Amino acid sequence: MKKTIFYFMTLLLLPKMHATVIWQGTNVVDVINENILITSNCKLTNNITEIHATECDVTVEITKDALIEAQQNAQYIYVEAVWPYSVTFKVHHDLEFRGVENQPTEDLQIYVYGNGAIRWEIDEDSKLKFNSTSSSGGVKLWISYDNNFPIHIFKVSRQHQITFGKRCSIGYSIEGNCGTTALETFIEADDANTDMPYIIMDETSQFAVKLIAVG
Secondary structure, eight states, rough: OHHHHHHHHHHHHOOOOOOEEEEEBBBOOEEESSEEEEEEEOOOOSSSSEEEESSOOOEEESSSOOOEEOOOEEEEEEEETTTTOEEEEEEEEEEEEOOOOOTTTTEEEEEESSSEEEEEETTOOOOEEEEEOOOBEEEEEEEESSSSSSSEEEEEEETTEEEEEOOEEEEEEEEEETSSSEEEEEEGGGOOEEEEEEEEEEEETTTTOOOOOOO
């Protein structure tokens, strides 16, 4: 009996083994407590695509330069991390998010929330782009407050590794009791220039990241 109990307790203490979900083309599915490997450009097909780290850490990696692009109006990516877990985007190659092509008013909306950590770790030779073309919608990155704020970290090694293009922004979204946005404040890249003050994104290293306008 004691051996049986010991064996059961050992299984409980083993690290959680979770699979890796492949994102490529239009195969972009919701992910809960599993890692993601992005192997090519991705076109969002669902109105909402979700990534959740509620029982273990989740890592998102890319094998080559990749674009994640909205295909229709009102498309969202929700990223949730529940303490003590995190969602970490390991940007080993250029990673770009973009709104709907030929619909410049239709932005891709990214909401990060929870009380865990959302990390973007960008290699020295790589870039993270929240972008638009002259004819596409932009990207809105919202750090969302709903009883808790996530710990949101950009980890970079040099300036200009993070780009917010035209019609793109980063800001805070405060959710109301009815689930609608009560307050949104943001920094628009359209208003940015090379003299814009640095913004501290990583409190650990105190590295300053500048928002730069593109196009």
